[in-house]
Amino acid sequence: MKPYALGTFSHERDSRKFVGLVMDDQVADLAILAKLYDAPALADAGSVLALLDAWDTHRAALDRLALAIDVKTEHWYARDALRVHPAIDLPRQVFCTGANYRKHVVDMTVDAKVGPPGLDEAALRRWAENMMDERAATGEPYAFTKPVSTVSGAYDPLVLPNTTTQPDWELELAVVIGRSGYQIPRELAMSYVAGYCIVNDISARDLIPRTDYKMLGTDWLRSKGQPGFLPLGPYFVPKAFVVDPHRLKMRLSVSGKVMQDESTADMLFGIERQIEYISRYSRLLPGDIICTGSPAGNGTHYNRYLQAGDVIEAEIEGLGRQRQTCV
Incomplete structure (x- = not known):
């Protein structure tokens, strides 16, 4: 299976957004590829969100497409030549x-000096670390x-x-x-x-x-x-x-x-x-x-x-x- 990614792009000269298949940091319009390589399941997917709506079906079609394509054709563009929109444009929720993150919360606790009174910085850090370990074990x-x-x-x-x-x-x-x-x-x-x-x-x-x-x-x-x-x-x-x-x-x-x-x-x-x-x-x-x-x-x-x-x-x-x- 060839690795690939997906994104939402447009050309500078054309504001129309398109789903881009990304391989080796090159981008091609998925709708064009779907026609060239006879992938009808992908031809009408006008957004990454539409692909995700039937992801199991579309993922299998994308896997097959990625194996078949050649990134050296004229249909591919350098990512830097395109405008990059949110990868999923837009999520539902x-x-x-x-x-x-354990260290993040411990640092915030120490920086804000939130904890039992009378602790020096080292003791406060140990207290925060123990609190995070307990939270990971029993919390939500x-x-x-x-x-x-x-x-x-x-x-x-x-x-x-x-x-x-x-x-x-x-x-x-x-x-x-x-x-x-x-x-x-x-x-x-x-x-x-x-x-x-x-x-x-x-x-x-x-x-x-x-x-x-x-x-x-x-x-x-x-x-x-x-x-x-x-x-x-x-x-x-x-x-x-x-x-x-x-x-x-x-x-x-x-x-x-x-x-x-x-x-x-x-x-x-x-x-x-x-x-x-x-x-x-x-x-x-x-x-x-x-x-x-x-x-x-x-x-x-x-x-x-x-x-x-x-x-x-x-x-x-x-x-x-x-x-x-x-x-």
Whole structure:
């Protein structure tokens, strides 16, 4: 089986979006390939979401097509020659699993000095580490939703809104759902996964707590729901080409300085557990994405937030790269 990815693209001279088959960092219009190589099951799929609506059928057709094609024909374009839109344009639902990386939560606890009184920094860190180990053993994921209107392309500018003074980055592995399901058991969870892509869960840190009425707790709408706060892509990579999603290297830099350099192995709750938990309360639909949490190294840790002119570069092993300029 030849590896491939999928995305949503357009030519600079033509605003029409098309589903692109990506091989060796070259892109071709899937509809054109479907006609050339007699793949009728793919000919009418006008979006990546449409492919995901019948993913098992379309995946088999894509596998056959990838084996047959030649990337040296005139129908292929360099990715840099195209405009890159959100890989899934657009998902139906976006779920996020918060506080899901062990070191990230430990660092936040130490940085905020939240814990039993009288502990020095080393003792507070040990307390936080023990708390995370206990949570992983006996606790549950913490999930919330994010508006689909936050989704943007992997190379689109990130417009920093005037509503926040602390815009922050959160590189995350996104799970793409390929089958509808409700109350999915953990042992079957991975059969609902179509593949993976990169997201950056941009967050306004100063807008997370509600200070007007503290019993309300966190406000995810205003802190994570603003336009452009979820760059998605550049590609959607089918799960067959990701050997172990729990062992992927992740790296994010801001204006040339590495801020996050971790692995998905630091997740507290794995993908199966997240799918089981979210689907206990919400029906998952084809094209949904689950943002699985962000590793250590956010702006809160460095007391450094995004500013106009900053360039964010992010990558996850095997899933491509993102690049946003803050304006």
